[in-house]
Amino acid sequence: MMGFSARAFALLLALAGSAADIIVSRTIEAAPAGSGTLTLDGTSCTSSDTYGSNNCDLHWGSTYTGKINATLSKDIEQGSTISVDAHIDTFIPFKVSCPVCGANCTITIPIVKKTISVAMPPCPISAQSLSQPFQVTLPSSSPVPIKASAKGEATVTDPSGAVLLKASFEASLSPSAIEAQLGQCEKVPYDYCCGVGTPCDCTKGTTSPGQCKPESYVYCCNVGTPCDCSQPPAL
Numbered sequence: 001m002m003g004f005s006a007r008a009f010a011l012l013l014a015l016a017g018s019a020a021d022i023i024v025s026r027t028i029e030a031a032p033a034g035s036g037t038l039t040l041d042g043t044s045c046t047s048s049d050t051y052g053s054n055n056c057d058l059h060w061g062s063t064y065t066g067k068i069n070a071t072l073s074k075d076i077e078q079g080s081t082i083s084v085d086a087h088i089d090t091f092i093p094f095k096v097s098c099p100v101c102g103a104n105c106t107i108t109i110p111i112v113k114k115t116i117s118v119a120m121p122p123c124p125i126s127a128q129s130l131s132q133p134f135q136v137t138l139p140s141s142s143p144v145p146i147k148a149s150a151k152g153e154a155t156v157t158d159p160s161g162a163v164l165l166k167a168s169f170e171a172s173l174s175p176s177a178i179e180a181q182l183g184q185c186e187k188v189p190y191d192y193c194c195g196v197g198t199p200c201d202c203t204k205g206t207t208s209p210g211q212c213k214p215e216s217y218v219y220c221c222n223v224g225t226p227c228d229c230s231q232p233p234a235l
Contacts, residue, residue, distance in 0.1 A: 022058040022138070026169040033156075033164035034127075036070030061140040069131045076125035078102050079159030086152025086169075100156055101125050148173060185225045190233035193220035202226040 028051045037052035044064065045053035058064065080100040088094050088110055098105030102123035108115045149172040156165040185193065193200045193216065200212040202221035211217065220227050225234075 022173045024171045025055045028167050030166040034072040040066040063137040065135045067133045071129045072127045078123040082156045084154050088150050184234045185227040187233040193227040194229035199229040
């Protein structure tokens with residue numbers, strides 16, 4: 001159960017506070033296909049329940065260790081799906097459906113139109129019991145250079161539509177601390193704002209002579225840390 005739950009958790013992190021953090025909480029509402037726990041070591045999570053660590057505050061660039069204990073009572077077959085029905089920043093709808101196994105799960109983040117692809121495990125995922133430690137290092141900075149929050153539900157179903165796992169979640173993410181420290185955007189937004197077409201000048205208005213397009217200005221100057229094209233990027 002927790003084998004594909006961990007991958008679902010990774011997708012929630014992609015969607016998803018305080019500066020330079022990923023903050024995630026979840027509630028498991030149904031898990032008829034099995035049981036298990038995913039526990040993070042240390043003090044990153046402030047609570048726990050029968051499914052493991054919860055209310056976790058994670059930092060970009062940090063390495064986390066923990067352990068998965070799980071029992072999957074039935075095979076997860078080709079055609080099983082994970083669906084997310086959520087809202088970003090309260091009012092922006094976000095829905096996605098991906099295979100649980102046998103293919104990549106590819107999603108496009110609203111607003112910034114950034115595409116993220118997660119490799120899912122081969123099918124079938126066999127019924128089994130496992131106890132496995134893990135270690136994961138988060139990227140040095142957010143792949144989505146904005147501060148945003150998400151709230152919704154994630155549901156895993158088999159090919160017949162029967163629910164294997166259902167969870168509600170809340171998550172938020174912020175760009176890396178270096179942006180706040182230097183007052184400058186990072187390389188990904190910088191390359192777009194300063195290297196594609198007419199550079200944006202955030203010290204001037206949207207109608208100033210020689211200004212970038214209005215839609216580019218909104219992203220480069222009003223979302224996250226503004227880009228100063230007269231200076232190098234933060235990273």
